[in-house]
Amino acid sequence: MKVVDLHCDTMAELWYSQWDNKKPMELEKNSLHVDLEKLRKGDYLLQNFAIFVNLGRNLDPFESALSQIDIFYREMEKNKEKIRAVKTYEDIETNIQEGKICAMLTVEEGAVCKGKLSFLRILYQLGVRMMTLTWNFENELGFPNLRSKSSQSKYEYEFEKGLGLKKKGIEFLIEMERLGIIVDVSHLSDEGFYDVLQYTKKPFVASHSNARALCRHPRNLTDDMIRKLAQRGGVIGLNYSPNFLEEGETEEDCHSSVALMASHARHITNIGGIECLALGSDFDGIEGKLEMKNCSMLPLLLEALEKEGFKHSQIEAIFYKNVLHLYKELLI
Template sequence: MKVFDLHCDTLSELRYAERRGEDKSFAQNDLHIDLEKMQKGDYMLQCFAAFVNLADPTPGADPLVTALEEVDVFKRIMAKYSDKIAPVYRPEDIRKNAAAGKISGMLTIEEGGCCKGSLGVLRRMYELGARMMTLTWNHENELASPNVVPGGGGDIWPCQPNTETGLKERGFEFLAEMEKLHMIVDVSHLSDKGFWDIAEHSTRPFAASHSNCRALAPHCRNLTDEMIRAMAERGGLVGLNYCSGFLDDQPRPQLCRSTTALMAKHAAHFKQVGGIEIIGLGSDFDGIGGKLEMDDCSKLPLLAEALRKEGFTEDEVERIFYRNAQRFFEENL
């Protein structure tokens, strides 16, 4: 069955390897995602995030340079393996690549702070191919506040949501410009207040590329039922995250599990609250650790079977795996 994944951190892992002097090939490696595993998993499209940590301790680290270096990794992958994977810039590219027997790669950004508050940089990122972006990661920036309470630390389990601070003036300007460009606004990692700022002021559907249900796993990175309903009403899309801490409800993070059965429970809750149309996949592969039942991207048939056991029909499993996301991006890019 075809797979459409809204989020992974593979570009940053490949960049880290390069900076360590390691020769880590995208064709085959020890990461969650490589070309061989994607082919085995029957991937239709993978969103590759240029991920930036604003608190990077590396001397001289610059968030814009980091993002551009990861964009460069993406571009080199697309050029080197052009017979097997091709970029997506326009809606029609998804079907065109599939017809040519190629996997699609879509460039996204995880941390709008890499733009340093510049609309000009945002537009250049779009020009380079970025088609979706989170306004934040885990740190405050010029645009908005993250899920984590600013200054409150992230060591409280489960992480408590930031309901007080949301989008800043520049963040609203970025929202308007992203919608003008048809760059998808991604609310994963955004504060609760920021989510509602987007919901109130957006004019186009938006996504939560890698977030689960807070009703089942009470972590601030997950969506409340009210958020799920709001996204459904606005034609939004959510991606099931495979991270154990966003799937399980345990007294300590070390006890949390990443299983396909738990993923299916979150999918069922999304369906109950927001309808089947909003559900997609957002693995967070190569950005999550711990023991994973699906420990690489070739293992997606395990999730399909878990969804069937949870009571999803074959049509619904296909919607979750790729059809909902394909429709969303073809309608909104």
């Protein structure tokens, strides 16, 4: 079955392999969760490649993003007979007809723009079509969903009021919608989520988030968020990370299994409907005990969804059709 994945960190890993003076890795074949060989085995139609910048490394965020974009396009050129970048829905249709895997550029960390709308417009011209407003740090646009703990439990957090989007973040929302850059609320604070709901008109996504009702990780979505995102016509990418799927005393206690993914899928679709769910692996940004060890193993998830009672047409919707429907509407 065809696969569309809303989020992976593979390009960042390729870049960091050069930055950290390791042996440089390539997209064709590597030791990561995602490479071309594994994508072909997994029957991928489209992979979103996130340009990810960790502000904690004290690198210039815009320059770092440009360096990763340079790697992205060099890899596309080297492998143009197998994979091709897409910017519009028409590009996706062309790649499908020609048997090419689609690659779409996204950004994980709105701080790459350094608060400048001109930088956002440059990223659009370079092919970026989706962006999270934050990662795990406060930035010029708003606040992430990392809050102070209210108890010794790993999963109990204070909901700090007023830490949503800043004025600059709202300006970015308006410009992103005008340009055609899809707003991604994964990593954004709870109040920021509702700010997005208030200040946007188009569908938006949570590219790699699960259900907080099943696992109290602060990055997961509440039922109300799932419902409202679905009502807007957006999609939620199922995250494969162990600590987004189950609770444990430590992260090492958590497992990533396809059965747990199927449980989150059932809950999300019960709340928001089948049309709101997609895949957002977070491959090459996650670690731990993974039953699906790389992107070639998606048939395991298909089987788990069948066991959960999903029909074939519903699994097709989750695996690729829901995202394609969204992209047909938003990629202009």
